Amino acid sequence: MKHILVIAEIFEEMIRPVTWELVAAARRIMDLENSGLIKIITLSDDPLSLADKIAEQTGVDVIGLKIPGCMGYDSDVYKQALSWLIKNMEPSHILTAHTSQGRDFAPGLAIRLKAASISGVNKIKSDHKGLIYSRSVLSNNQNMILRPVPGIPVVLTIMPGIFKFDAHENIKKGQMDIFEAPFDFGSDSSGSICHKRIIKKACENKVLKQADIIVSAGRGIGEKENLEKIFQFAKCFSFSAVGASRPLVDTGWIGYEHQVGITGAVVTPKLYIACGISGSSQHLAGMKDTQFVVSINSNPHAPIFRHSDFCIVEDAVEFIQAFLKCKADREY
Amino acid sequence: MKILICIKQLSDSKDISRFDAHALEEAILLKQEFENQGIDLAAVDVVTIGPLESSKIIKRAFGVGADRGYHIVTRDYEYISSFETASKLAVVAKKRSYDLILTGIMSQDLMAGQTGPMLAEMLGFPCVTNVVKTNLTLENHSIEVEQEMENGFRDCLSITLPAVLTIQAGINTPRYPTLSKMLTAGKKEIVTFNEAELFPGEAEPVRARETFVSMEYPEKTRSGHLLRGSLIDKAGELLSILQEKNLV
Numbered sequence: 001m002k003h004i005l006v007i008a009e010i011f012e013e014m015i016r017p018v019t020w021e022l023v024a025a026a027r028r029i030m031d032l033e034n035s036g037l038i039k040i041i042t043l044s045d046d047p048l049s050l051a052d053k054i055a056e057q058t059g060v061d062v063i064g065l066k067i068p069g070c071m072g073y074d075s076d077v078y079k080q081a082l083s084w085l086i087k088n089m090e091p092s093h094i095l096t097a098h099t100s101q102g103r104d105f106a107p108g109l110a111i112r113l114k115a116a117s118i119s120g121v122n123k124i125k126s127d128h129k130g131l132i133y134s135r136s137v138l139s140n141n142q143n144m145i146l147r148p149v150p151g152i153p154v155v156l157t158i159m160p161g162i163f164k165f166d167a168h169e170n171i172k173k174g175q176m177d178i179f180e181a182p183f184d185f186g187s188d189s190s191g192s193i194c195h196k197r198i199i200k201k202a203c204e205n206k207v208l209k210q211a212d213i214i215v216s217a218g219r220g221i222g223e224k225e226n227l228e229k230i231f232q233f234a235k236c237f238s239f240s241a242v243g244a245s246r247p248l249v250d251t252g253w254i255g256y257e258h259q260v261g262i263t264g265a266v267v268t269p270k271l272y273i274a275c276g277i278s279g280s281s282q283h284l285a286g287m288k289d290t291q292f293v294v295s296i297n298s299n300p301h302a303p304i305f306r307h308s309d310f311c312i313v314e315d316a317v318e319f320i321q322a323f324l325k326c327k328a329d330r331e332y
Numbered sequence: 333m334k335i336l337i338c339i340k341q342l343s344d345s346k347d348i349s350r351f352d353a354h355a356l357e358e359a360i361l362l363k364q365e366f367e368n369q370g371i372d373l374a375a376v377d378v379v380t381i382g383p384l385e386s387s388k389i390i391k392r393a394f395g396v397g398a399d400r401g402y403h404i405v406t407r408d409y410e411y412i413s414s415f416e417t418a419s420k421l422a423v424v425a426k427k428r429s430y431d432l433i434l435t436g437i438m439s440q441d442l443m444a445g446q447t448g449p450m451l452a453e454m455l456g457f458p459c460v461t462n463v464v465k466t467n468l469t470l471e472n473h474s475i476e477v478e479q480e481m482e483n484g485f486r487d488c489l490s491i492t493l494p495a496v497l498t499i500q501a502g503i504n505t506p507r508y509p510t511l512s513k514m515l516t517a518g519k520k521e522i523v524t525f526n527e528a529e530l531f532p533g534e535a536e537p538v539r540a541r542e543t544f545v546s547m548e549y550p551e552k553t554r555s556g557h558l559l560r561g562s563l564i565d566k567a568g569e570l571l572s573i574l575q576e577k578n579l580v
Contacts, residue, residue: 011481073487075449076458100481104461107414107449116541117415119444122550132545137442144442145545152541192458192492196476201484213579237580250502262482271579292577293554294570306552310573312559312566322567327580330571 001037002092004029007082008042008054009097012072012198015042015050018097018158020165023058025124025158026095032126036092039063040174043081045070048178055174057167064178076193078105081181083112091153098157110155116148119157120281135159140281140303160262161285205257205265208241213271214287216243216260217316220276220297224253226317230275233320236327243267243287245277261286275316279304296320333366333374334428335359338421338435338447339393341386343409348389351436355499357506358466359434360397365468375399379424381417383408387522394517395509401522404530413540414446420538421447422454423530432475433496437462445498452496459496460489464503 004026009016023040030036040062042050047064055062065085070077082105086094094109096102098120110117122143123134133156134143148154208214215234217227227242234240243260244253260267261283272290276297277283284307287293295308296316305311312319337359339352348356356378363374378393379402380386390401402424406412425433433452438445445461452459464486465478472492479487480500491497509517531537559566574580 075460079453100462100479103445104449104459104479107446108453108459110541111415111418111450111453117446117450118542119414119446127545134548135444136550137547139440139443140550143548143550145548146542147545148542149540154542192495193460194474194490196488196490198481199478199486199488201486203484247501251505256484263480263484271574271577288553292579303550305556306550307554308556309554310557310559310570312570314563314566318563319567322563323571326564326567326571 001035003089004036004038004093005086005089005091005095006038006040006060007078007094007096007102008040008050009099009101010042010044010050010073011101013044013050015053016097016099018099018160019054020058020167021160021163022095022097022158023060024163024165025121025156026093028124028163029093029131032124032131033092039089041065041082041085043067043070043078048176051176051178055176056171058165059168059171059174061174062176064176066178066180067183068180072195072198073101073104074191074193074195075105075108076191079108079112080183082109084181084183085179086113086153094153094155096155096157098159102157106155106157113153113155115152116154117156118146118148118154120159121156122159122162136281140279140284141301159281161288201256203257205259208243208258208260208265209267210239211241211267211269212239213237213273214241214243214260214267214269214290215273215275216245216277216287217248217254217275218245218277218283219247220278220299220316222276222317227254229317229320232324233273233275236324237271243272245280245283274304274308275320277304278302279307333371333432334430335362335374335376335432335434336425336428336430337376337378337393337398338433338451339378339380339389340436340439341380341382341389342439342441344441346385346388348392349436349440351438351440351499351501353436353506354501354503355434355436355497356393356396356398357504358499359432360507361504362432362466362468363397369470377402377428377430379404379421381412381420382406390522391514391517391520392509394520395514396507397513401520403522403524405524405526411442411544413542414444414450415541416538417447418450418454420527420530421451424525425451425455429494431473431493431495433457433494435496435498437498437500448496448498455494455496457494457496458491459498460491461498462500463497464500466497466503
């Protein structure tokens with residue numbers, strides 16, 4: 001039986017929850033293939049406690065790879081250690097998260113393993129010829145379905161927030177194997193990448209995270225001056241805040257504390273009004289658990305409409321003006 | 333110091349992919365930085381893969397200050413896997429010994445984000461993806477960069493050259509081509525390659541490791557009720573809906 005390998009995601013010596021989603025995706029593959037043996041790999045200077053926790057939470061067997069001097073994520077260390085370990089295991093699948101870490105090392109690992117490589121997988125299906133994988137393309141407007149060529153392993157980066165891990169009541173703890181990698185990265189000063197420090201962008205987004213109602217602006221508002229309309233619109237609601245998509249923050253129209261998305265704030269308000277936002281996957285992941293979503297966009301094919309309760313195909317700024325007028329009329 | 337930027341033309345708008353425009357701008361900024369330090373040895377080359385009309389984005393790159401252009405000519409805007417793209421780019425990258433290779437974090441259309449890290453692996457270079465800041469040090473022949481992570485965290489790294497960096501949007505504001513540069517751009521030669529020239533003597537040079545099956549529309553996750561009527565009708569209806577729900 002071939003191995004389905006899951007690479008646990010570790011950040012600052014903590015297991016990232018996306019690891020459980022990877023296990024769920026691995027189970028999906030095992031179910032569709034009707035075969036396979038799932039194993040989770042974790043890399044650390046001291047992997048015992050991490051491996052123990054993963055084995056306990058998932059009930060899956062864990063390989064802890066002890067790498068002296070590995071104090072955090074490093075692409076060279078991950079690629080070298082994982083390719084060394086995995087080469088002898090002849091896996092069918094290697095799963096990592098489609099996150100800053102996974103996206104960083106997975107393509108290079110695939111080259112080292114002479115494997116196929118599919119990134120940002122959002123669905124796993126099978127047809128008469130075997131497993132096929134869906135990934136988002138064209139600014140989230142469509143999914144492209146790909147099939148890895150047979151006979152070689154496939155490295156997959158799995159989109160976070162798609163596969164749900166359901167924890168059983170009585171999980172029997174998985175087995176643990178701790179290996180020591182035959183290289184010492186700690187004393188190796190000739191490494192080509194040197195990690196200096198991790199910084200956190202100063203950001204006060206409490207207002208956004210605590211708001212009941214968020215009115216968010218995207219590139220569709222056209223020009224910076226129109227942000228004023230967004231703020232005016234937000235004032236119609238109590239406990240409201242103004243959000244923004246990444247491009248608006250990148251161009252400096254509005255501060256980072258307003259950014260909604262994976263790299264900004266993940267929000268769960270009662271009402272989210274997306275104004276001129278097309279709906280990139282990174283933005284959607286930041287607001288998908290909102291109770292009620294309204295989207296205003298002049299493009300009827302904007303991906304955000306697929307993830308909205310109410311869709312309004314209009315220029316966002318013109319619509320806001322009409323809304324404010326209606327509201328003033330009714331109050332009068 | 334020689335810099336290569338890998339750029340892609342979008343099949344619909346014929347524009348340069350947004351993230352590649354940021355990579356190109358970052359290279360031009362680094363070149364200027366060199367010149368400011370009195371070191372005039374920076375060459376900025378660009379390479380693209382695409383049909384003949386993709387030379388448009390190479391000319392645009394000349395217009396913002398690129399020195400040389402390489403064009404790997406394909407028949408059409410066909411689907412090319414990241415593995416094939418990286419394999420082809422590697423051949424061109426090996427022709428001159430580049431110190432730094434930049435590309436966008438992903439292409440705007442296919443969004444795979446694999447070409448840069450795969451190219452690095454094929455060349456045996458270290459790679460940092462998702463770069464939001466660069467700082468030229470010249471110390472130990474390295475460059476300092478900041479890599480964006482989730483939740484506002486950034487990893488500050490120093491990476492030994494030669495290296496590959498993939499550039500995130502927001503790192504800079506791409507400039508427009510200047511008229512004077514565009515005029516001289518027309519006279520600059522673009523070196524073209526076809527597949528047979530890239531991989532001489534090989535019957536089947538590079539084979540994709542995953543094949544295209546089909547395209548699908550993503551599923552809806554919410555009901556997506558469409559409001560109808562005139563602008564003012566829709567505004568009134570939304571107001572009523574929100575009032576009913578006690579949200580306004």
